[in-house]
Amino acid sequence: MIRVVLPPHLRTLARVDGEVELEVKTPVSQRSVLDSLEAKYPMLRGTMRDHVTQLRRPMVRFFACGEDLSHESPDAPLPDAIASGSEPFLIVGAIAGG
Secondary structure (H helix, E strand, O other), X not given: XXXXXXXXXXXXXXXXXXXXXXXXXXXXXXXXXXXXXXXXXXXXXXXXXXXOOOOEOOOEEEEEOOEEOOOOOOOXXXXXXXXXXXXXXXXXXXXXXX
């Protein structure tokens, strides 16, 4: 099981509290995690990545094991700690201001 932590606004949209647990196909990558998340919670489709291009939305960041993976390839394998479920995959809403 993969553990995913969503930002508060996406937890509200998905009607979940705390972490989400998902069955994810191997190899475990950003793409496979997001595919599983959107399959289980279809209301999240298009909130983290574009419907057509499947590219990450600008104000969304992905973290694993303390590392910002937002600019990594969506098909790059995630760390073993994420794949084993010992560490959560974090989806964070970025904050901008001026």
